[in-house]
Amino acid sequence: MANTKTTEGVYDGVKFKAARRWFSVASCCVGPGLFRLLFRSSARLLHFHFPWPFGDLLYLFAGRNRPLIVTYHSDIVRQKLLGAVYRPLLERFLDRADRIVATSDNYLETSPVLAKYRDKVEVIPLGISECFYPGSSSKLLIELERKFGKDFFLFIGVLRYYKGLDYLIRAAVGQQFKVLVAGQGPEFERLLALKDALGADNVEFVGYVSECEKACLMSLSRAVVFPSHLRSEAFGVTLVEGLMFGKPLISCEIGTGTSYVNDNGNTGYVVQPRSSDALQEAMIELWGNAELAKNMGCFARQRYEKLFTGERMVESYRRLYSKVLDESGAVS
Numbered sequence: 001m002a003n004t005k006t007t008e009g010v011y012d013g014v015k016f017k018a019a020r021r022w023f024s025v026a027s028c029c030v031g032p033g034l035f036r037l038l039f040r041s042s043a044r045l046l047h048f049h050f051p052w053p054f055g056d057l058l059y060l061f062a063g064r065n066r067p068l069i070v071t072y073h074s075d076i077v078r079q080k081l082l083g084a085v086y087r088p089l090l091e092r093f094l095d096r097a098d099r100i101v102a103t104s105d106n107y108l109e110t111s112p113v114l115a116k117y118r119d120k121v122e123v124i125p126l127g128i129s130e131c132f133y134p135g136s137s138s139k140l141l142i143e144l145e146r147k148f149g150k151d152f153f154l155f156i157g158v159l160r161y162y163k164g165l166d167y168l169i170r171a172a173v174g175q176q177f178k179v180l181v182a183g184q185g186p187e188f189e190r191l192l193a194l195k196d197a198l199g200a201d202n203v204e205f206v207g208y209v210s211e212c213e214k215a216c217l218m219s220l221s222r223a224v225v226f227p228s229h230l231r232s233e234a235f236g237v238t239l240v241e242g243l244m245f246g247k248p249l250i251s252c253e254i255g256t257g258t259s260y261v262n263d264n265g266n267t268g269y270v271v272q273p274r275s276s277d278a279l280q281e282a283m284i285e286l287w288g289n290a291e292l293a294k295n296m297g298c299f300a301r302q303r304y305e306k307l308f309t310g311e312r313m314v315e316s317y318r319r320l321y322s323k324v325l326d327e328s329g330a331v332s
Contacts (some may be wrong), residue, residue: 155183
């Protein structure tokens with residue numbers, strides 16, 4: 001029998017309660033213990049993330065009509081049949097939300113679902129806090145430079161179907177620059193076979209990297225390349241990390257937050273999706289012009305400080321919580 005006990009603790013000074021996950025279906029986590037936990041909770045405001053169909057049911061059955069904020073990360077892109085079945089629940093849940101948060105203006109403009117709720121959508125970009133990232137260890141930096149060199153193009157992420165890595169590998173064939181692919185995932189074997197078949201010897205898969213290794217690789221790289229070609233890539237936190245490390249970015253125009261993070265022509269290049277030629281042209285431009293890459297990296301860092309710090313995101317949500325509680329008449 002599954003364990004339904006609630007776990008309690010403190011993380012970074014914040015108290016939390018958690019119920020055990022029983023299983024997942026189509027990336028949707030299910031844990032029935034949450035119903036009791038939420039119903040008994042004294043929380044005055046609830047904040048859910050979307051899409052999470054089990055969370056929709058959770059709120060509708062145990063939310064007790066408390067004010068609701070929903071952070072909307074992505075449309076249902078790949079699971080068309082499941083999406084059609086889920087649609088009535090989705091609409092009932094979003095109808096109940098007091099505010100829906102989109103993570104970029106771009107996604108708000110291109111999402112058919114968000115268009116219906118535009119009057120209660122606010123945009124709060126995802127942010128990351130530099131204080132949680134380790135600095136570049138000089139010893140590790142030397143070790144990784146000895147192993148991989150420097151001024152390579154760097155991809156970091158899970159190797160999934162929508163990451164566009166096929167196009168990146170094809171773009172690298174026959175070029176002088178090196179491409180490092182850091183991460184693991186279900187596409188690894190297929191991508192490795194493609195690299196070998198094309199003779200892309202300048203592409204190297206480095207597997208999982210720690211946070212310290214990531215910081216060092218970012219420091220050593222010429223630019224961060226993020227070739228995701230489908231809307232399943234709703235934002236791209238790796239791009240924000242590239243901004244934070246002061247690196248120019250190369251990404252594709254897919255109508256999502258990736259083109260909000262990467263300001264085309266200033267922090268890097270936003271190119272046509274599903275195009276090895278477009279990726280190759282952008283990489284050749286940054287490879288052949290170190291001064292341009294440096295200048296774009298400076299703009300990247302400025303954009304991070306202006307829009308994507310964790311502190312900015314936290315303060316935006318703090319203001320939104322207060323606004324929704326005031327509107328609902330809940331006692332502060």
